[in-house]
Amino acid sequence: MSSTLAKTPLHDWHAAHGGRMVEFGGWSMPVQYSSIVAEHHATRQAAGLFDISHMGRIRFDGAEAAQYLDSLVTRSVTKIKPGQVRYALMTADDGGVLDDVLVYHLQDAAGGSYYLLVVNASNRPKIISWLGKHPEPEGVQVTDLTTSWAMLAVQGPKALGLLQPLVEVELSALKYYSAVETRIDGHGGIVSRTGYTGEDGFELIVGNGAVQALWEKLLAAGASEGVLPAGLGARDTLRLEAGMPLYGHELSEEINPYQANLGFAVNLEGRSFPGHSALLTLAHDNTRPRIVGLELEGRRPAREGYEVRSGGQVVGRVTSGTFSPTLEKPIAMALVAPEYTAEGTPLVVDVRGQEVAAKVVPLPFYRRSH
Amino acid sequence: MTPDKLLFSETHEWVHLDQTEAQPIATIGITAFAIEALTDLVYMQLPKVGDQLTAGEPFGEIESVKAVSDLYSPVSGEVIEVNSKLPDNLEILNDDPYGEGWMIKVKVTDPAPLSKLMKLEAYEKQCSEEQ
Numbered sequence: 001m002s003s004t005l006a007k008t009p010l011h012d013w014h015a016a017h018g019g020r021m022v023e024f025g026g027w028s029m030p031v032q033y034s035s036i037v038a039e040h041h042a043t044r045q046a047a048g049l050f051d052i053s054h055m056g057r058i059r060f061d062g063a064e065a066a067q068y069l070d071s072l073v074t075r076s077v078t079k080i081k082p083g084q085v086r087y088a089l090m091t092a093d094d095g096g097v098l099d100d101v102l103v104y105h106l107q108d109a110a111g112g113s114y115y116l117l118v119v120n121a122s123n124r125p126k127i128i129s130w131l132g133k134h135p136e137p138e139g140v141q142v143t144d145l146t147t148s149w150a151m152l153a154v155q156g157p158k159a160l161g162l163l164q165p166l167v168e169v170e171l172s173a174l175k176y177y178s179a180v181e182t183r184i185d186g187h188g189g190i191v192s193r194t195g196y197t198g199e200d201g202f203e204l205i206v207g208n209g210a211v212q213a214l215w216e217k218l219l220a221a222g223a224s225e226g227v228l229p230a231g232l233g234a235r236d237t238l239r240l241e242a243g244m245p246l247y248g249h250e251l252s253e254e255i256n257p258y259q260a261n262l263g264f265a266v267n268l269e270g271r272s273f274p275g276h277s278a279l280l281t282l283a284h285d286n287t288r289p290r291i292v293g294l295e296l297e298g299r300r301p302a303r304e305g306y307e308v309r310s311g312g313q314v315v316g317r318v319t320s321g322t323f324s325p326t327l328e329k330p331i332a333m334a335l336v337a338p339e340y341t342a343e344g345t346p347l348v349v350d351v352r353g354q355e356v357a358a359k360v361v362p363l364p365f366y367r368r369s370h
Numbered sequence: 371m372t373p374d375k376l377l378f379s380e381t382h383e384w385v386h387l388d389q390t391e392a393q394p395i396a397t398i399g400i401t402a403f404a405i406e407a408l409t410d411l412v413y414m415q416l417p418k419v420g421d422q423l424t425a426g427e428p429f430g431e432i433e434s435v436k437a438v439s440d441l442y443s444p445v446s447g448e449v450i451e452v453n454s455k456l457p458d459n460l461e462i463l464n465d466d467p468y469g470e471g472w473m474i475k476v477k478v479t480d481p482a483p484l485s486k487l488m489k490l491e492a493y494e495k496q497c498s499e500e501q
Contacts, residue, residue, distance in 0.1 A: 031436070036410045036434075037409075037435060233435065233436050237435060299412050299413045300433060301413070301433065301438075303438065323412040323413075330412075
């Protein structure tokens with residue numbers, strides 16, 4: 001493993017516990033410990049524990065922090081209350097997606113208000129430089145907390161019961177997409193009811209020094225219930241089943257929010273941010289390819305980049321694909337010309353020279369029942 | 371089949387050579403090390419009886435949840451038998467990689483590539499370096 005890769009505070013734990021370390025977004029991260037399928041099922045049936053410390057965490061302080069963030073993201077964040085989390089996008093001037101982000105509005109112990117921007121690991125340098133091009137107003141402080149704080153995700157039906165004994169707040173009262181500062185395993189931190197798996201669950205932000213004890217306590221407490229540490233492999237199959245986009249696949253600077261079915265995350269009225277005027281036009285442009293869900297026949301997964309065809313013509317390409325452990329069939333997301341996006345449309349995917357029948361299905365592929 | 375009776379390729383295929391006929395018959399599979407590294411197997415494609423294989427060229431594919439990998443032929447020759455139940459029962463590879471998990475039998479036409487194959491000890495050394 002190259003020494004230039006960033007390491008999370010849990011890196012040595014991963015390596016010592018069978019984690020297969022791979023490069024991801026400039027970080028050395030575990031892709032799996034035991035098996036992707038086992039970690040996937042553990043998350044759906046009990047809980048999975050993920051080290052997501054590679055995600056970028058940038059803090060904004062100051063009276064005009066909300067206005068500053070509001071001027072950079074696709075949804076209004078000036079009116080979100082302390083304790084709320086909002087999914088939004090950052091777009092370039094042409095409306096292409098720079099990143100998909102979470103904006104947290106938080107309150108510290110003294111009642112002071114601040115904001116947290118959580119960005120994708122691979123996009124953190126780009127977003128930091130984007131902030132530099134749109135300098136903060138006087139009185140706003142921007143602090144990159146990524147390497148001084150760690151982040152975990154506890155995801156699955158057992159997540160709440162597992163985490164509750166370790167936090168001071170009543171987790172059942174914490175609504176989806178809300179967050180709060182609290183004591184976590186005796187240390188100051190942030191817990192949010194958010195995730196990237198399609199399950200109920202929480203994401204935790206704690207100091208680097210506190211994270212390993214917390215990680216080990218959660219695993220020990222969950223061991224008898226089938227809780228497993230889970231790597232990026234399971235994180236990818238889980239988010240794909242849940243129909244969630246991954247930057248660099250369903251989202252990029254060449255794809256606008258509407259193409260990725262993220263119109264809900266764009267609020268144009270009475271607002272101004274980079275890409276705003278381009279998006280005013282793109283919102284009504286139905287000629288561009290759009291992201292759809294595909295189910296394939298057989299057992300052979302489609303992979304990113306494979307051609308999607310209809311009547312011998314190339315009509316799109318696969319952006320992500322895998323074998324769904326829950327549905328036990330190959331699923332994929334693809335960017336497809338608009339006339340081929342209707343549910344049920346029969347298509348063909350070129351899987352390494354073999355034409356495999358596929359059809360357009362609604363997203364998500366999986367919705368939890370509990 | 372015990373691994374100490376087999377020969378191994380750098381790309382993690384194993385070969386059992388039956389030299390009782392004029393043209394040796396090679397039985398080919400992939401090693402326990404490879405299966406462990408792949409994990410979560412979902413798909414496999416094998417050649418057909420009668421296909422001509424060239425040593426070092428792909429003879430099939432094996433796919434896990436994460437990625438697809440080529441299977442490389444360690445020998446040159448003609449496929450005379452295919453383990454057709456394997457693609458629908460991939461767990462056999464985990465249970466018995468050197469026995470029931472065999473993939474193809476090949477009538478070897480050119481013995482030269484056989485000299486590049488390793489004995490168990492050398493192969494195990496390669497694996498320990500890859501880990």
